[in-house]
Amino acid sequence: MNASQGSNEGSFLFYTSSSKVSKRTDKPLFFKEAIIFGNGGSANIHYSNEPFSTTSHCIVATQKEENINIKYVYYYLSGNLHLIERGFKGVGLKNISPKYIENLDIPIFPIETQNKIVSVLDKANSIISKRGRSLEILEQFIVDSFLEMFSDPVLNTKKWKLKPLSEVVHKIDAGWSPVCEETPRESSNQFAILKQSAVSKRVFDPSQNKLLPENTVIKKKILAQKNDVLFSRKNTKEMVGSTVYLFEDYEKLLLPDTIFNLRYNSNKISGVYLYFLFNDKNFQKKIQQLRSGAADSMSNISQDKLYKLQIPLPDIKLQNNFENIVLNVNAKKQKIQNSLNELNGLIGSIMQRAFNGQLNFNVDLELEALINEIDLQKKTNDIKEIAGDIAYLQRLIDKLNTQDFSEKIMYDKAKLVAFQLMNESEEKRRVSQEYDEKTKSIRLSLL
Template sequence: MSLRLERVANISIQIRGVTYAKGDSSDSQKPGYVPLLRAGNITETGLVFDDLLYVPSKLVSQKQRLCCGDVLIAASSGSLDVVGKAAAFDLDSEFSFGAFCKVLRPTTEVDARYFSHFFRTASYRRLISQLAAGANINNLKNEHLDELLIPLPSKIEQKRIAAILDKADALRAKRRKALEQLDTLAQTIFIEMFGDPFQNPKEWPRIPLGELLSNIESGKSPVCEDRPSKDGEWGILKLGAVTKCEYLSSENKALPVGVQPDVRFEVKAGDLLFSRKNTYELVAACALVDETPPRMLLPDLIFRFCFPENSRLNSSYLHRLLITGSKRREVQKLAGGAAGSMPNISKEKLRGLPIELPPLALQQEFAERVKKVELMKAEMRKSLTQLDDLFSSLQHRAFRGEL
């Protein structure tokens, strides 16, 4: 295939985001206001349209109103994981975007879908991480984006390639949707068997959590390497290991050579982990460890619930109880902290948390039903991983002229 390398500046227009004072914005829609997308609305799988801000339309120029085909990019962040994230805007609705973002608006010389797929490639993210790294905050300058080089085949080829990538991406989206539905199924089973914990319609006795556990442990957080652990290395879990209420062992940092691991805090299969400190929206996340690689250690920001012999509490039941919406909001209210700091939940307050306690046999029946759901989810995740690998391979080949 005949390819030429073209500067992004030659096939797109770069647009800066809307600047506004804090008092100008609203978290709800008002007449004469425009919804505003920010870096948090950009995900690896596309744009999400929750947690929107609204700003007066008089602050938004015509150029800053998003068009179908625009590529929205997070241009400034304290985290290199965020800066450079990009997603295509494909709606006809009126939206704008904030000052910490940039938009690249493709010209008619390039197919918009082909153009947007380039900004989701691994090679793009690696290059942007190198360019954006700063001492205190990571920034993408105009020239960082303008000077990027995109392999550009003919317009017909661009459309063909974009169609292949779109189809592969749609298959991934279907798998993710199926996973979400399975998670909803587990929640439905919980409500069916036990009722909403806030209302407690089945009048289960409420027992303080501290009376049902033998201990609440927290680990240690030494200064670690700024990378995940490799095979055979010890790692300290990051908050991201539990933030999604599912255990992600890949969210860890390697323990430096020469630092002695405290093996008392090695995470084991069956552990129930709880984030004691985070932003208010993310604190009180809870994850049950189904399986884990060895040499993963508990940090001081994550608690481990320890159950006594002959426990009256099943860990699978407690996990699902604590991540049920109304119960998690109750737990989050326990968080406190100084102004400007992340909310923190103390062991003392957590021990006093009332726990709805059905008969153990019913909890165990629930655990068995959820186990079957989790097995289906594991198969679905395996399928999604295969599709992710396929998509990455197609992306790599597409922008090397091999697709």
């Protein structure tokens, strides 16, 4: 099938050579559990246990032998994408051959061990998926709040006054584009020039930069700083006009001449409101009408046209209320993201130990994943899974008594679980403290 045959609707997933799965279909071509390899561009891999379809730029692998858990193979290869990447050959758009994939070496354990590895990784990935979904819900809450408070900025049903951007943006600074290294900087102590990709996704990505060569004389020092609104004035047809807001401070990141810094008057407009306004899907179309240039690949928006852009201007107090909502939600998102980063580190460790044959299949890893979910800011957490399993409880006690934790934060979370368990009502209590004569110390014990 061709990629054009995929749509936004359908009962089944439609895989292309992309790492993102965004298309669907009502005509499945494959019905068995399978691994799907993208065959074009860069290495990517997917797993499916439901009917699906693919383009001709995919390679589909199904189970050949009964003693192989195909999801185990998927987990191994997804954790070692470099093995697949090596197989991409050719000039221009590179491809990988089915023969190369067939000849990949994979450590094969007894099927019972494979199944246990899959079970552990499934549980860890389930937690990661829930965290990712929480981030999506918070993102949507902000968008919904914007529309509820201000209405659609193009339809303007709340009849806000329309003003040219020049009334709230007193100056537009453009950066400078010198010859730079091809690699990003290694430290915030080094000067670097931002790439267009730092703003193209409409969320600021400071890692997208090019190192400024040493001893370069800086001719135009326009820095990216907290509370700035940055605007992509020259980009592809789809990306021109991309806007980001800087919620944090950054050091020595210089703007190129293709990115504007919109110097707004905070007494008249909130930078956060301006950011969400410019990234509203309907208002984006209005901004893109300002572009000029013969080549669609590099459209341009001039300062003059941008200054004249008519924008809805609600009361500044309402804008500031929205900004506070965004900042509060972002704080929650950061906590979830930190947890997500920890979980990704955990699953990476699990995969490394599992596929090196170093994974001891007791309850350690599953308990570690559950402990990692504990929020130290809460006095009471949901610990039903730990409290309801004797194996988890005993291992928790053993680890606390020996302080067998690789990180202090995990030890602190485990202690919080223990305190909560000891504070249960008498009929529910499973954990207590006792004095150990041998070690002359207080130890936890299982009731």
